[in-house]
Amino acid sequence: MKIQDIPIEIIEQVGDIKKIIFPRQGHTSVVAILDTSYKKYILKKTENELYNEWLSEEYKALRYLYHTELPVPKPYSYYVENKSRWLLMDHIEGISLREYLSKEPNSKDKEKVISNFGLSLKKIHECICPIELLNDEEPWLDAMLIKAEYNLTHFDVDGTEERLIRLKELRPKPVENTLIHGDFTIDNVLVKESNVVGVIDWSGAAYGDPRYDVALAIRPKYNAFDNERDxxxxxxxxxxxxxxxxxxNYFEDGIYNFF
Structure with missing residues (x-):
């Protein structure tokens, strides 16, 4: 992404861009930090049907969640340009929890940041779900299984037809739904000095099963949740x-493989 690639509408909104920084990112979008004369912004760009849909859902979720007390970035605009989608939002100063833990902090700081990680998920699940994120048509798990089947048919996913059949047959007992993040991993939580300062990538936000968030949160990674103590x-x-x-296993090694 170069400055000349950015839609003029976004350039006019942010003003003079001094430089563009590309942080470590996933494979679903191009993410850039726009350093302007007045502040920093995050600009995300997607060019894939599935990822475009996710970016649109993220923009909608942020519009509703920004008015809560959750540490989410403020969304400014969502722009459609041919097959590309662009999302402009606030930059939150911090690094991902994955990056923080990969630097092997001392045991005291590690325990503090993991504890704050747990507290941040508690805060999300105790937050009143914005009415716009409620799905009155069908239960969350039913909707996820329908989406999983669609994604299996139309996109390249890790899940298989056999696994989807098992997921439909072996549903866990229902629990009370809450507001959920939908992709609560150590990549999507920003920290600074062992404190959680931001939670990003809200495309999966919904009124859903909190166990999904918990399962994704404790997935083992390098120096993170690779032991029972964490x-x-x-x-x-x-x-x-x-x-x-x-x-x-149902959520992390099951449902998640279709998204």
């Missing part, structure tokens, strides 16, 4: 429910 610290701080191994 999980215990997180769950003690979260303090709302404990998921079983079967529930973890």
């Amino acid at each position: 999980k215990e610290i997180f769950l003690n701080a979260y303090g709302k429910l404990r998921i079983t191994d079967e529930e973890y």
Whole structure:
């Protein structure tokens, strides 16, 4: 992404761009930090049917969630240009929890940041779900299984037809739904000095099963949740429910493979 690639409408909105910085990012979008004369912005661009849909959903979710007390970036605009989609929002100063933990902080700081990670998820699940994110047509899990089947048919996903059949047959017992993030991983939580300062990538936000967030949060990564101690610290701080191994596998090694 170069300055000349950015739609003129966005250039006019942010003003003079001094430089563009490309942070570590996933494979679903191009993410850039726009450093302007007055402030920094995040600009995300997608060019794929599925990822375009996710970016649109993220913009909608941020519009509703920005008015809560959750640490989410303020959205400014969403722009459609041919097959491309652009989302402009506030930049939150911090690094991902994954990056923080990969630097192998001392045990005290590591325990503090994992505890704050758990507290941040507790805050999300205790937040009143904006009415715009409620789905009155069908339960969250039913909607996810329908989307999973569509994604399996139309896109390149890790899930298989056999796994989807098992997911439909072996549904976990229902629990009370809450506001959920929908992709609550250590990549999507920003920290600064062991404190959580932001939660990003809200395309999966919904009134849904909180176990999905918990399962994704404790996925083992380098120096993160690769031992029982990390999980215990997180769950003690979260303090709302404990998921079983079967529930973890259903969500993390099941549903998540289709998204």
